[in-house]
Amino acid sequence: MNRRIYLDNAATTGTAPEVLKEMLPYFNESFGNPSSIYSFSRGNRTALERAREQVATAINAEPAEICFTSGGTESDNWALKGAAFATSGAKGHIITTMIEHHAILHTAEFLEDMGYAVTFLPVDEDGRVDLKDLESAFREDTFLVSVMFANNEIGTLQPISEIGRLCRERKVLFHTDAVQAVGHIPIDVKAMNIDMLSLSAHKFHGPKGVGALFMRRGVKIRNFIHGGGQEKGRRAGTENVPGIVGLGKALELSLHGMERESERQRVLRDRLIRGILEAIPHARLNGPGDGGRLPNNVNFSFIGVEGETLILDLDEAGISASTGSACSSGSLDPSHVLLAIGLDHAHSHGSLRMTLGTCTTEDDIDYVLETLPGIISRRREMSPLWEEYERPEKKVRI
Numbered sequence: 279m280n281r282r283i284y285l286d287n288a289a290t291t292g293t294a295p296e297v298l299k300e301m302l303p304y305f306n307e308s309f310g311n312p313s314s315i316y317s318f319s320r321g322n323r324t325a326l327e328r329a330r331e332q333v334a335t336a337i338n339a340e341p342a343e344i345c346f347t348s349g350g351t352e353s354d355n356w357a358l359k360g361a362a363f364a365t366s367g368a369k370g371h372i373i374t375t376m377i378e379h380h381a382i383l384h385t386a387e388f389l390e391d392m393g394y395a396v397t398f399l400p401v402d403e404d405g406r407v408d409l410k411d412l413e414s415a416f417r418e419d420t421f422l423v424s425v426m427f428a429n430n431e432i433g434t435l436q437p438i439s440e441i442g443r444l445c446r447e448r449k450v451l452f453h454t455d456a457v458q459a460v461g462h463i464p465i466d467v468k469a470m471n472i473d474m475l476s477l478s479a480h481k482f483h484g485p486k487g488v489g490a491l492f493m494r495r496g497v498k499i500r501n502f503i504h505g506g507g508q509e510k511g512r513r514a515g516t517e518n519v520p521g522i523v524g525l526g527k528a529l530e531l532s533l534h535g536m537e538r539e540s541e542r543q544r545v546l547r548d549r550l551i552r553g554i555l556e557a558i559p560h561a562r563l564n565g566p567g568d569g570g571r572l573p574n575n576v577n578f579s580f581i582g583v584e585g586e587t588l589i590l591d592l593d594e595a596g597i598s599a600s601t602g603s604a605c606s607s608g609s610l611d612p613s614h615v616l617l618a619i620g621l622d623h624a625h626s627h628g629s630l631r632m633t634l635g636t637c638t639t640e641d642d643i644d645y646v647l648e649t650l651p652g653i654i655s656r657r658r659e660m661s662p663l664w665e666e667y668e669r670p671e672k673k674v675r676i
């Protein structure tokens with residue numbers, strides 16, 4: 279079996295050939311330090327500024343509002359810690375959600391340990407924040423709200439414009455982790471009243487280890503990485519010029535065909551969802567069934583099947599996908615996202631995430647639909663949990 283179908287585009291994507299081509303000269307031809315003033319380095323500074331413009335254009339920001347980072351995790355850390363450390367006097371209050379990526383959750387918990395107050399908002403069964411919950415969570419001392427644009431496991435899109443409006447009315451900073459959304463769906467930081475936004479190149483066919491933090495002009499946050507005066511004194515360290523060039527190019531390319539490509543993926547996504555629901559009994563779709571999810575995200579729970587076993591079976595059949603449970607986090611805990619939308623442990627342990635990409639074809643989807651039902655039913659035949667679930671009257675009592 280030589281077939282390889284990659285359905286883990288939310289984990290990472292391959293660097294596009296056009297992107298790689300653009301990056302290559304900056305490794306060994308035009309390798310000068312962009313901070314140097316001689317002519318050999320000037321081209322590198324120009325390349326950085328071009329990438330800054332490409333990123334700004336993609337989210338309707340100004341180039342001066344973009345700072346390059348080492349990726350989504352650093353951008354998230356910077357936004358939260360930078361905002362917290364910029365508050366003077368008493369340690370105030372942050373609002374975030376229970377389904378954020380660990381880059382936000384663990385940072386918020388760290389700040390909680392330092393004495394800041396944090397509210398982790400619950401979500402409904404589709405993974406959406408209720409605006410009324412947000413409104414009642416605001417306190418006198420709330421200085422920051424951080425709600426992700428789109429969830430990395432179940433694809434749920436949040437009501438970002440409404441959250442932005444509520445924060446702006448109260449003069450509270452609004453940060454969004456848009457790592458899964460940028461390059462995939464339209465984002466307008468001005469229209470959506472977003473003050474800070476995190477993005478990461480490797481989620482849209484750029485290289486790994488490079489990202490950006492958008493900070494609206496006038497937003498005051500403390501520096502996170504200290505050292506030299508790069509990025510106008512905001513983020514120290516010699517810039518990752520090839521990576522930043524790749525980030526800019528990848529985003530420009532994604533933006534170019536975004537509408538067409540997201541519609542194409544949406545059609546394939548719905549074909550996959552429909553096919554699974556028709557072919558596999560007791561398949562539970564996680565995340566919204568309506569349009570409120572990322573165009574490339576499919577997430578199911580199959581009771582009676584262990585997520586990791588399923589991933590290995592699919593791998594053997596040539597399909598790369600992921601599960602929300604266990605291995606990815608190196609622990610046996612079920613996904614915090616699936617628990618937050620109300621799944622019991624049995625359902626959250628049997629979850630499967632398939633995230634489509636630019637290379638996904640109709641043929642790939644059909645192959646998954648031919649392969650997956652057999653794997654699920656074989657695994658269920660061996661599962662005491664399934665036996666109990668299917669035929670509770672046969673439950674063995676000792």
Ligand code: PLP
Nearest residue numbers: 349350351379381430457458478
């Ligand atoms: N935030 C979200 C929503 C993500 O999905 C990820 C990566 O999966 C990150 C942050 C971290 O990004 P990076 O891998 O660039 O550090």
